[in-house]
């Protein structure tokens with residue numbers, strides 16, 4: 335591969351904005367013994383964004399999400415939601431966010447309706463409001479026909495939709511998803527993307543981790559890339575691709591190489607100077623990831 339100068343991180347959080355961020359963190363830090371998982375991380379999220387957090391295995395994504403959702407205490411640093419300092423177990427904050435963990439933590443013996451009811455009760459939803467919230471969640475997740483089946487009989491995609499619908503039952507302003515579509519077939523993944531876009535259009539800010547770069551490309555208006563607990567890029571998918579060069583010329587022999595160009599015309603011109611067969615294509619997030627980290631992002635099993 336041709337060596338390229340690493341692009342400087344673009345910081346979307348440095349852009350001026352009149353709105354109060356829905357979430358802002360300042361120098362957030364967490365280590366486990368001598369292992370630093372999240373290293374003095376700072377950024378802010380604007381309401382309505384869909385932000386994808388990417389990083390190699392062990393980069394600190396789950397640790398960050400756990401701190402942001404109150405499951406893990408930071409060693410240092412501040413977390414604020416809507417301009418207010420976050421206190422773990424603060425009821426208003428619990429209502430402000432919804433969490434979809436990496437593993438489906440539904441009760442497999444309970445039906446979708448029963449799973450939703452338990453969650454609603456835990457969030458203080460009662461009576462008619464609870465019945466309405468359950469009906470809405472069942473309809474929204476497309477589980478109408480399966481409402482009375484034990485959850486263990488649902489397909490992987492249906493279980494995931496149930497977990498997402500459950501996280502939204504109390505109408506959070508922000509939804510966290512850790513590997514929302516891991517292990518799902520392409521059809522179920524697309525269905526969930528559609529679901530997430532719909533939630534976002536209704537005003538919910540989304541912060542997700544994914545090992546699928548096409549997912550980040552399709553869904554996110556902002557991509558944050560972390561490595562060893564530090565932010566190494568933060569921009570829209572198109573800005574990240576432009577920064578590298580919007581077109582890539584690849585040669586397969588004598589060795590694989592990639593060269594990036596700002597336009598197709600520049601890429602075509604370069605082919606004339608190459609002695610080996612080459613292909614031209616648009617740059618994608620996989621190229622960005624590879625060039626920033628030196629590694630390919632492997633899907634989780």
Ligand SMILES: Nc1ncnc2c1ncn2[C@@H]1O[C@H](COP(=O)(O)OP(=O)(O)OP(=O)(O)O)[C@@H](O)[C@H]1O
Nearest residue numbers: 366369370371389390391392393394395396397398
């Ligand atoms: N409870 C823990 N005890 C010790 N080390 C931990 C613990 N949790 C995480 N770590 C370490 O912290 C680092 C970050 O882990 P984390 O799970 O946040 O990464 P990740 O980016 O979510 O990884 P993956 O993509 O594989 O899910 C890793 O080196 C991990 O081994």
